[in-house]
Amino acid sequence: MAAQAAINKSASGRRRDYLPYMLALPIILYETIFILIPIVQQLVSSFTSDMFGISAVKWVGLANYDRMLSDKYFWNSMRVTLSFMGGTVIVAVGAGLIAALLMNQNFRGRSVARAIMTLPWAFPDLPTVLIFMWIFNPSFGVMNLFVRWILPIEQNPKWMMDINLALPLVIMIAAWKAFPFYGLVTLSVLQSIPSELYEAAKVDGATRLQSFRYVTLPEIIPTLMLMGVLACIFAFRQFALIFLFTGGGPARTTETLVVAVYKAAFNSFDFSYGATIGMAGFVAVFAITLLFAYLQRRQEAEAAS
Amino acid sequence: MTTPTIPVPARTLASPFHWVRRIPMYILVLLFCIVTAFPVYWMTLSVFQPIEYSLTYPPPLFPQAISFDVFQEIFSGQDTAQRVDVWIFNSIILASMTTVICLGLSILGAFALSGKRWRGQGMFGLLLLMTQMLPEALIVIPLYATIDKLKMKDSLLTLALVDTAFVLPICIWILKNVFDTIPNEIRDAALVDGCNRMKMLWKIMLPISAPGLVAVGVVAFFHAWNEYLFAASLIGNRHLYTASVGLGSMISMIDTPIDKLMAGGLMFSIFPVIFYLMVQRYIVAGLSAGAVKG
Numbered sequence: 001m002a003a004q005a006a007i008n009k010s011a012s013g014r015r016r017d018y019l020p021y022m023l024a025l026p027i028i029l030y031e032t033i034f035i036l037i038p039i040v041q042q043l044v045s046s047f048t049s050d051m052f053g054i055s056a057v058k059w060v061g062l063a064n065y066d067r068m069l070s071d072k073y074f075w076n077s078m079r080v081t082l083s084f085m086g087g088t089v090i091v092a093v094g095a096g097l098i099a100a101l102l103m104n105q106n107f108r109g110r111s112v113a114r115a116i117m118t119l120p121w122a123f124p125d126l127p128t129v130l131i132f133m134w135i136f137n138p139s140f141g142v143m144n145l146f147v148r149w150i151l152p153i154e155q156n157p158k159w160m161m162d163i164n165l166a167l168p169l170v171i172m173i174a175a176w177k178a179f180p181f182y183g184l185v186t187l188s189v190l191q192s193i194p195s196e197l198y199e200a201a202k203v204d205g206a207t208r209l210q211s212f213r214y215v216t217l218p219e220i221i222p223t224l225m226l227m228g229v230l231a232c233i234f235a236f237r238q239f240a241l242i243f244l245f246t247g248g249g250p251a252r253t254t255e256t257l258v259v260a261v262y263k264a265a266f267n268s269f270d271f272s273y274g275a276t277i278g279m280a281g282f283v284a285v286f287a288i289t290l291l292f293a294y295l296q297r298r299q300e301a302e303a304a305s
Numbered sequence: 306m307t308t309p310t311i312p313v314p315a316r317t318l319a320s321p322f323h324w325v326r327r328i329p330m331y332i333l334v335l336l337f338c339i340v341t342a343f344p345v346y347w348m349t350l351s352v353f354q355p356i357e358y359s360l361t362y363p364p365p366l367f368p369q370a371i372s373f374d375v376f377q378e379i380f381s382g383q384d385t386a387q388r389v390d391v392w393i394f395n396s397i398i399l400a401s402m403t404t405v406i407c408l409g410l411s412i413l414g415a416f417a418l419s420g421k422r423w424r425g426q427g428m429f430g431l432l433l434l435m436t437q438m439l440p441e442a443l444i445v446i447p448l449y450a451t452i453d454k455l456k457m458k459d460s461l462l463t464l465a466l467v468d469t470a471f472v473l474p475i476c477i478w479i480l481k482n483v484f485d486t487i488p489n490e491i492r493d494a495a496l497v498d499g500c501n502r503m504k505m506l507w508k509i510m511l512p513i514s515a516p517g518l519v520a521v522g523v524v525a526f527f528h529a530w531n532e533y534l535f536a537a538s539l540i541g542n543r544h545l546y547t548a549s550v551g552l553g554s555m556i557s558m559i560d561t562p563i564d565k566l567m568a569g570g571l572m573f574s575i576f577p578v579i580f581y582l583m584v585q586r587y588i589v590a591g592l593s594a595g596a597v598k599g
Contacts, residue, residue: 019502023417026413027413027414027429028429030410030473034467034470035435035436035439035470038447039444098337107334116338118582118585122577122578123577124530124574125531126570127570130348130566130567131345131570132344133556135344135347140359140360140362142347144362176340180341184585237439237441239442240534240553244553244556258443262534288438289434289435
């Protein structure tokens with residue numbers, strides 16, 4: 001009885017319940033040490049001049065920001081980031097949607113096909129880079145063979161060494177690895193659509209295309225939008241894949257913002273300038289995250305009504 | 306059909322040629338499967354065929370001969386700093402440490418999020434969401450500088466602590482989702498029987514959530530297993546290389562034989578592929594919950 005009374009008491013909120021705070025505290029501390037403090041350090045560092053291990057740290061005010069805004073390579077990395085983000089979002093979410101629609105059909109061998117299609121998602125970044133570097137190797141890569149079956153070209157393309165092909169290639173590889181996740185999430189939403197809706201549409205004489213347009217699509221659009229934002233963020237943080245596959249080249253055509261940060265810090269040892277570019281990236285991520293949180297709220301509100 | 310008065314459209318009647326309409330679907334499924342499976346097949350092929358077949362153009366699409374020599378090379382070379390088995394051993398140590406730290410913290414966090422709402426829960430959720438969204442590369446510089454100052458570089462434990470910070474949010478979401486499926490009656494019954502809440506968590510909720518805990522363990526383990534950026538910047542000692550850094554270093558050495566590279570890559574992928582496919586259900590539920598319900 002006493003325990004029951006205690007539950008009722010905390011439920012009615014007459015007594016402040018401290019347990020959740022005690023539980024959350026270690027995590028808040030942990031993330032403060034490893035995430036929040038470094039962000040503050042990064043902010044401070046962006047106002048200084050800190051060539052790692054080369055010169056003493058000096059306060060320089062907004063000089064780094066001045067330099068960044070007039071740095072054409074910074075704007076280049078912004079452009080590359082946007083193209084990479086847009087490209088992977090469209091290809092990965094689009095392929096994920098198609099895969100989910102296919103997996104939502106009944107056919108023989110579906111579970112095998114589903115396992116095969118999930119494969120890239122389980123693959124780590126490093127082996128993914130290895131495989132595709134080999135497949136797209138300009139001398140021995142098997143892709144040369146396939147392309148020359150289809151296109152009448154005399155010479156093997158230079159693939160990731162070609163300034164026009166490098167970025168699309170990186171996008172395709174990133175999407176190859178990412179689409180199964182979007183497919184699995186979409187599939188779980190598709191399977192939660194009540195079958196009565198489809199039967200009702202059928203009774204009303206809807207064609208398959210119409211029932212997709214008027215039944216399926218409205219149900220999955222909120223999820224697709226959320227995944228689109230999520231895919232933007234995943235694309236934004238993509239480092240190992242790009243860095244190891246092209247190193248940002250050729251001619252900086254695949255140098256996204258995160259690659260630029262890394263190169264400023266660990267190739268040029270200009271920690272402050274790297275930190276400054278990092279702050280620009282941080283603002284971008286913050287904006288996208290808020291958009292994501294907003295879309296989520298709206299979806300929950302819609303689901304509740 | 307319970308209501309025979311409704312006219313059944315002719316196309317829903319089973320016809321012997323029903324499968325014809327499904328051909329485009331099968332072609333699409335096949336196409337998807339080829340695109341996802343071919344690279345994996347190609348990697349496996351270059352590991353198990355003698356290297357001279359890989360180094361011909363045009364390359365043969367099907368195995369012509371089989372050889373296991375490359376495994377001898379990557380597992381028993383003279384230089385232990387260059388051996389894939391040593392790298393994989395380091396990765397296992399790193400990933401195990403990350404898993405333990407992460408499991409402990411995510412049990413606390415998931416329990417905090419799964420009970421009744423409390424003031425500040427929204428802020429806590431936002432903190433987790435921000436952490437989950439933050440690109441590692443954006444704070445690698447200050448983390449590197451601090452860890453360098455504290456002389457904590459070249460330590461797998463340091464790396465495990467950093468990796469945990471980034472994988473913790475998703476683990477909390479996955480576990481919260483699992484905790485949420487435990488009916489309130491079970492919790493209340495335990496409390497009425499005189500358990501305090503920590504005891505209820507320990508004795509009742511964790512045993513029920515065992516599969517979810519496994520899923521969280523798998524996610525944490527393979528996050529550390531796959532992680533490249535921090536491993537590459539914080540580990541300089543070749544004897545402490547994790548597999549991801551080791552393979553990365555192989556990529557940048559132009560003269561690494563292709564079969565050796567591919568064999569290393571294959572060894573590195575086998576565990577995550579098996580385990581991810583096993584706990585896929587939980588990860589997707591948790592990821593979409595964390596992602597879609599943050």
